[in-house]
Amino acid sequence: MNKSKIPPKSLLTNSKPSKINLNAKVIPVTGQTEKKDFPVTGMTCASCVAHVQSTLSKQPGVVEASVNLANATAYVEYLPSITSPDKMQKAVQDAGYNLIVDAMSKGEIEDLRNKELSKLKWNCILSLVFAVPLIIIAMFFHAMPYANYIMWALSTPIIFVFGRQFFVVAWRQAKHLSTNMDTLVALSTGTAYLFSVFNTLVLSFWEQRGLEPHVYFEVSGVVIAFVLLGRYMEEKAKRSTTTAIKELMGLQPKTALVVKNGVFVDVPIENIQIGDEIVVKPGDKIPVDGIISKGSSFVDESMISGEPIAVEKKEKEKVFAGTINQTGSFHFIANRIGANTLLGQIIRMVQEAQGSQAPIQKTVDKVSSIFIPVIGAIAIITFFAWFFLGGENGFTQGLLSMVTVLVIACPCALGLATPTAIMVGIGKGATNGILIKGAEALEKAQKATAVVLDKTGTITEGKPHVTNMNWVVQPSDVLYDVLYTIEAYSEHPLANAVKQYVKENARLLEGVEVKALTGRGVVGVIDGRQYFIGNLKLLEEQGILLSDEERVWIDKEINNSNSIALFADEQKLLAIIAITDTVKSTSLEAIDKLKSMGLKVYMLTGDSNRSAKLIANQVGIDSERIKAGILPAEKTDFIKELQKQGEVVIMVGDGINDSGALAVADVSVAMGKGSDIAMDVAQITIISSDLNKLSQAVKLSKETVKTIKQNLFWAFIYNIIGVPIAAGILYPINGFLLNPMIAGAAMALSSVSVVTNSLLLKIKKI
Known part of the structure; x- marks a missing residue:
């Protein structure tokens, strides 16, 4: 692949006419928009995604907003003349989340997310440390003296320290009359905790009514511990879906050897400027895009072409960032740096694609936006059903069942089902030379x-060359010059083949007007005289007829799989050119x-x-x-x-x-x-322009959509089966009631199973 084209910057922006929301009126806009991605913090489920996306979409000046739970990023296209990142950040913060708009490098963002993951990890570990003795006491030693007070002491730090984030976020959501997964966790565990505290301090309330008071500190503590564990495992798994981006980023070296005043200097890659002369030794990765100025070599371009065979590179030929020099040393002049290199544009394209939403995701988002209010209603109905129909234990059983419904219904799996599969699928495509x-x-x-x-x-x-040329008239230097000049100014794919064929016998003329005739050829005007190069249709339009002998010659060349270009003046045919493309x-x-x-x-x-x-x-x-x-x-x-x-x-x-x-x-x-x-x-x-990649792309599409459907099936079936069981539908049949702790563990595992299923795409053959 000697002359691979670089995907243009216009691939990464959208300048088509769009519609924006401006003061509650939808109006068409054709102005210049900007597309940016912003990290989002505070999102935990599909409902969060729906809230953030809805908030951004409603902002005046925002053309389109897409929010991805899997990589916690918002992709926004907006009009800078109407809105700004700061305004969007304020709106998102008002909704209970945060949009990071400060100029941060990828490394800084990664560090920030690593700190969040580390904090989550320690909250998870410490909550489990307290939860283990809590559950042991609740199951085996609940009758020992002061058991309730010990469990109270163990559950309190889990609730108010390690699980504090659930209540903080739930309160923020409540202030804005909205809900998310944290609302369900906070309601369920908070209710169980407060009920247990009441039963510990006011034993007489139940004893006077002939009932034995029970506490459920272990429910509140263990559920939070399991949710934290599930969220940590989920975050670790989600990070595996972005390995394609990390692999692409890892292709670029950290430094480059730059020639400065005749001396070789190691320069950080971010300090390289356009026009710098860079030296590449055998085995080195090429740091930026450029054109070879001295030397030659063979370069492994499999990163961009998918072809395992190294490509020979000579002076004036292009080299690309991330490719690997193999044999010789050479110097090249940098002409594309940073995000403008081929590698940079590929990374950017993959990032944007991974953040985009599949059509199926829009349906999921609609379901998610009403999911939590519906679950809240089911939980309340469950409580009152038990309260009125459950006999003397109706209140406590109703409370436990309500808590179980709230815990098991957390829609994490639903929110992760589509974006994780899309991220892995597009990443797999990128590593196989297919940019989606x-x-x-x-x-x-x-x-x-x-x-x-x-x-x-x-x-x-697509590299045609002349195989034969039949001059109908005696060729002269002037005719060679005319033919060469017209083809030099033509953009037709066959023009370069003719130009290369006659260039040894011709020179470029001045004062030539050349015009393309769509689907027929070109016309050139030289010294007031018209010359035509094109197909038979063009000559017929000019009233120029071909002899039987000329037609026989053309038929023979066409039978040999050659294309035909006809060269004529205003009156007659001058030459017939046979061109082939392998x-x-x-x-x-x-x-x-x-x-x-x-x-x-x-x-x-x-x-x-x-x-x-x-x-x-x-x-x-x-x-x-x-x-x-x-x-x-x-x-x-x-x-x-x-x-x-x-x-x-x-x-x-x-x-x-x-x-x-x-x-x-x-x-x-x-x-x-x-x-x-x-x-x-x-x-x-x-x-790579290898047509075999097309079948791979179709297979990748099939595997990805299959994975999305599997994920959605398990996410929906989990809730369809789990919620009624949590509400106690099996109790009249076989006396079974689902323990809230088991519900918490199942909820956590459902999210992890969805992400793991998406990651299996990586090992599937396309």
């Missing part, structure tokens, strides 16, 4: 029924894989029908699924026609002329060696 811009593409790809492939640069190498060695295998997956494979090309059929025959595409000789607009129409027929279409292309078709496809895929515009429009970029 967002969760929507990852979810949609598995629904595809048809794949539409552009021919040039997708099925073929089919990629992997195309046949890649298309076979797509067909074996049940996908209908189509090929689009502006080339002649005969030439297109020859290429299609080589790669196994059915002749009835070829569209040849079509214009860019017709490619778009073809995609729309397939969609009308009910097909879910993946469009794969690499050129500017594919951008329209890419934009209307259900899933758009760009080849990494193609044009920046194609990659800008596309939802997925295959860095």
